[in-house]
Amino acid sequence: SAVISQKPSRDICQRGTSLTIQCQVDSQVTMMFWYRQQPGQSLTLIATANQGSEATYESGFVIDKFPISRPNLTFSTLTVSNMSPEDSSIYLCSGRWTGELFFGEGSRLTVL
Amino acid sequence: GESVGLHLPTLSVQEGDNSIINCAYSNSASDYFIWYKQESGKGPQFIIDIRSNMDKRQGQRVTVLLNKTVKHLSLQIAATQPGDSAVYFCAENTALSGGYNKLIFGAGTRLAVHP
Numbered sequence: 001s002a003v004i005s006q007k008p009s010r011d012i013c014q015r016g017t018s019l020t021i022q023c024q025v026d027s028q029v030t031m032m033f034w035y036r037q038q039p040g041q042s043l044t045l046i047a048t049a050n051q052g053s054e055a056t057y058e059s060g061f062v063i064d065k066f067p068i069s070r071p072n073l074t075f076s077t078l079t080v081s082n083m084s085p086e087d088s089s090i091y092l093c094s095g096r097w098t099g100e101l102f103f104g105e106g107s108r109l110t111v112l
Numbered sequence: 113g114e115s116v117g118l119h120l121p122t123l124s125v126q127e128g129d130n131s132i133i134n135c136a137y138s139n140s141a142s143d144y145f146i147w148y149k150q151e152s153g154k155g156p157q158f159i160i161d162i163r164s165n166m167d168k169r170q171g172q173r174v175t176v177l178l179n180k181t182v183k184h185l186s187l188q189i190a191a192t193q194p195g196d197s198a199v200y201f202c203a204e205n206t207a208l209s210g211g212y213n214k215l216i217f218g219a220g221t222r223l224a225v226h227p
Binding site: 004030031033035040041042043044045048056092094096100101102103104105106 | 120146153154155156157158201203208212213214215216217218219220
């Protein structure tokens with residue numbers, strides 16, 4: 001299996017600031033994704049992180065708010081920009097390896 | 113972690129009973145379905161999958177049933193144990209352009225196993 005590590009695991013942020021979440025995979029994965037999981041809810045796909053090109057965003061998510069980088073096959077970052085309390089959520093990185101989708105433990109952000 | 117499943121529907125079962133968790137999916141073109149288990153404070157973990165050309169697949173203590181006519185999936189857990197307590201999500205695979213795919217998750221069900 002692929003092991004996915006996320007940093008930070010949790011953070012408390014002030015309104016109006018930005019935070020970058022890092023995702024490191026121990027194997028080269030074909031595809032990486034970022035999901036959001038709001039308290040008590042299911043996972044919502046934010047975007048597909050494409051290696052060497054711009055991410056593909058789902059409806060309701062835009063690059064200015066959630067810029068994503070993927071410089072190589074094992075690493076990606078998600079930035080949550082100009083945060084508001086509504087951005088308080090768990091952000092999950094995932095990677096597809098040998099056909100299966102593996103997840104990190106998530107980054108729990110609380111915005112005050 | 114501790115807030116996962118707080119507002120989701122809950123299925124309560126006695127230890128040793130069989131559990132059935134249901135899921136409706138939306139896209140009739142989806143060709144692949146997966147069940148995930150999410151414990152408090154952790155990311156989702158793969159349990160079992162099924163392709164659209166099958167209607168049943170069995171694993172160790174788990175069985176997935178697929179009914180494409182009504183776009184319905186179910187996960188059956190035999191002899192449920194306290195360690196099965198978690199939130200369970202179904203996910204459907206949707207094709208992207210260029211031959212790639214993405215997973216869309218269903219609403220989720222919290223399974224509570226009582227001794």
